[in-house]
Amino acid sequence: MLAATDLTEDSEPALRAAFEVAGAFGGNVIAVHVAAADAGPEALVRARRDLQSQVHRVRESASGRPPTTEIVVAGEPPLSILGAAEEHRADLIVIGTHGRIGRLRGLIGSVAEQVVRLARCAVLTVHGPS
Template sequence: MYQRILTPIDGSITSSHALEEALRVARANDAVVQPLFIVDLQPVAYDAAATFYPDMRDALIEEGRRLTTDAAARMAQEGVKGTPRVAEVNLNGDDIAQCILRCAEDFGADLVVMGTHGRRGWQRLMLGSVAERFMRLARCPVMLVPGREAEERASQPEQDEQLAG
């Protein structure tokens, strides 16, 4: 069914769960997986922070290498083929979701598996949602994998009803 699966990773527990799910789907379909780390470093105005810009970029790239190396080890352990990738957001107004889209198209992904924190209300409004934005842009199926904290929040209304009833 699916042959080329892209899965964004960022070092969070939520993205780790998404990678696990991508590996399960890949094993079941003999598919190739590409874990993707996005370097998102917004342009800095010419002030004191601009001095540290190259160091911050290098640190993010190194973090991406570390995470993709870990992902490759998990893939090898699970017997799943693929090559991780580190990509950078274009400074021409690109955002993370657009970068994921570009990488999915480059890879020829027929499925994108990504984690979502499942934030609601003010948290979602203030923090935004890369997963939600990507789903609006996507040109292939997207599987959203909730983080454990989202699963816990989702079960709370049921627990509240049981206590009240």
């Protein structure tokens, strides 16, 4: 399964849910962060370090601790998440939502909305704290 994170606290419930689902079903988690398309090498190294730190912190607090791989890609978030899911043959994408009032885009966030709409596999959306 693929768990998308923007490295903020708001994305941690989705990451935690991915660990718990994968742990319950004997799966593994591919944690992916999408950096800006024009991110330089230093920004990508920093993003990888931040992703590893977030994964370690959230994984330790989750009830499931499945095998995990971290990847950082540069590009447009929805397309990069979908591309990573296809490349790694994910059967489930886990992504956080915003929970704001308004249209669908406002309710779940434009990235999550596009992933839900375009994914070729199941998508689990997890409501964030804000």
